[in-house]
Amino acid sequence: MSDIRSFDGAPEAGIRDYFALLKPRVMSLVVFTAFVGLLVAPQSVNPVVGLASIFFIALGGGASGALNMWWDADIDAVMTRTQSRPIPAGRVTPGEAMWFGLTLSVLSVVMLGVTANWFAGAFLAFTIFFYVVIYSMWLKRSTPQNIVIGGAAGAFPPMIGWAVATGGVSIESILMFAIVFMWTPPHFWALALFMKSDYSKAKVPMLTVTHGRRVTRAHVLVYTLLLAPLAVGAAFTSIGGPIYLTVAVVLNALFIWGGWCIWRRDETAAEADSYKIEKKVFGFSLMYLFLHFGAFLAEAALKPWGFGGW
Incomplete structure (x- = not known):
C-alpha cells in the first residue's frame, strides 16, 4: 500500500x-x-x-x-x-x-x-x-x-x-533516583561503543568521540562500581528486603563483570567480533533496571502477607 x-x-x-x-x-x-x-x-x-x-x-x-x-x-x-x-x-x-x-x-x-x-x-x-x-x-x-x-x-x-x-x-525515592541516575551512563556508553561513527557524524560530543573508546571503556567499569553500593544499599531501607537484596547482589555482580569485560577489550578484538560483548552488556543493562524495580515491587506486594521487607 x-x-x-x-x-x-x-x-x-x-x-x-x-x-x-x-x-x-x-x-x-x-x-x-x-x-x-x-x-x-x-x-x-x-x-x-x-x-x-x-x-x-x-x-x-x-x-x-x-x-x-x-x-x-x-x-x-x-x-x-x-x-x-x-x-x-x-x-x-x-x-x-x-x-x-x-x-x-x-x-x-x-x-x-x-x-x-x-x-x-x-x-x-x-x-x-x-x-x-x-x-x-x-x-x-x-x-x-x-x-x-x-x-x-x-x-x-x-x-x-x-x-x-x-x-x-524521602531517602527511598532519592535512592530509586540514584539507581537510575548512576545506571544511565554505563547503559548509554555501552551503546555508544558499538554505534561506531553515528555520534561523530552528528557532531554530538559523546565520550567515545571526545575522549576515545579506551577512556569510555574505563568509565563504564567505574560507573558499574559506583552504582553497586547504591543499588545494594537500597535493600536496607523500607522499600527493600531479602528478595531485593538477593536480586541486587546478583545483578550488580554481573554488571560489574560486564564492565570489567568491556574495560579489558581493545578495539581490534571488539571490531573482530562486531562488538559482541558491548551489545550483550547493553542488553543486560535494560534487564538490570527492570529487575531491580521489579524486586522493589515484589517486596511491596509480599509485605501484607508477612513476607516482604525485613
Missing part, C-alpha cells in the same frame, strides 16, 4: 507518527519506574487516582520526547538509527512536533496537579524542563558529560510516582 500523501506530495503524518514522537520505548521505562515509585510508597492511593497519575506522567514523558525530537531534528537526520523518525523522514514538520510537545507538556502537568497534588505536578514540569532545556538544548551538544548530568531527567519518574502518593520526597 502506498503512503498517504498531502497535496504537496509529502507523506502525510498518521497516528503512528505522532505516537513515535512520544518515544514509546523510553516512555515504557518512565511508566514502569513511576508506577513502582507510586506502589512502594508508604501511603496508599485510590486506584483511579493512581492510574490517572501514571497516565499523566507517561504523557509528560512523551511530551519531553516530542520536544527532544523537534530540537534534535538535525542530528536525527544524520544518525543512521534515527533517520526514519517522523521529522527527518518528512512525515511531521518541526513546528507540528513542537506544538504537539508543548500542548502535551501543559496538559500533563496541569492534570497531574489536579488529579494527585501540585508538588507532583511541579516535579513533572521540572523534569520536562530538565530533559528538554538542560539536557537536549544545552548539555547534549556541549559536553561529553551530557549523559551523566542529563541522565537525571530519566531518573526523576520514580520520585514523581512517590510524590503522587506522599506529596514529598
Whole structure:
C-alpha cells in the first residue's frame, strides 16, 4: 500500500507518527519506574487516582520526547538509527512536533496537579524542563558529560510516582533516583561503543568521540562500581528486603563483570567480533533496571502477607 500523501506530495503524518514522537520505548521505562515509585510508597492511593497519575506522567514523558525530537531534528537526520523518525523522514514538520510537545507538556502537568497534588505536578514540569532545556538544548551538544548530568531527567519518574502518593520526597525515592541516575551512563556508553561513527557524524560530543573508546571503556567499569553500593544499599531501607537484596547482589555482580569485560577489550578484538560483548552488556543493562524495580515491587506486594521487607 502506498503512503498517504498531502497535496504537496509529502507523506502525510498518521497516528503512528505522532505516537513515535512520544518515544514509546523510553516512555515504557518512565511508566514502569513511576508506577513502582507510586506502589512502594508508604501511603496508599485510590486506584483511579493512581492510574490517572501514571497516565499523566507517561504523557509528560512523551511530551519531553516530542520536544527532544523537534530540537534534535538535525542530528536525527544524520544518525543512521534515527533517520526514519517522523521529522527527518518528512512525515511531521518541526513546528507540528513542537506544538504537539508543548500542548502535551501543559496538559500533563496541569492534570497531574489536579488529579494527585501540585508538588507532583511541579516535579513533572521540572523534569520536562530538565530533559528538554538542560539536557537536549544545552548539555547534549556541549559536553561529553551530557549523559551523566542529563541522565537525571530519566531518573526523576520514580520520585514523581512517590510524590503522587506522599506529596514529598524521602531517602527511598532519592535512592530509586540514584539507581537510575548512576545506571544511565554505563547503559548509554555501552551503546555508544558499538554505534561506531553515528555520534561523530552528528557532531554530538559523546565520550567515545571526545575522549576515545579506551577512556569510555574505563568509565563504564567505574560507573558499574559506583552504582553497586547504591543499588545494594537500597535493600536496607523500607522499600527493600531479602528478595531485593538477593536480586541486587546478583545483578550488580554481573554488571560489574560486564564492565570489567568491556574495560579489558581493545578495539581490534571488539571490531573482530562486531562488538559482541558491548551489545550483550547493553542488553543486560535494560534487564538490570527492570529487575531491580521489579524486586522493589515484589517486596511491596509480599509485605501484607508477612513476607516482604525485613
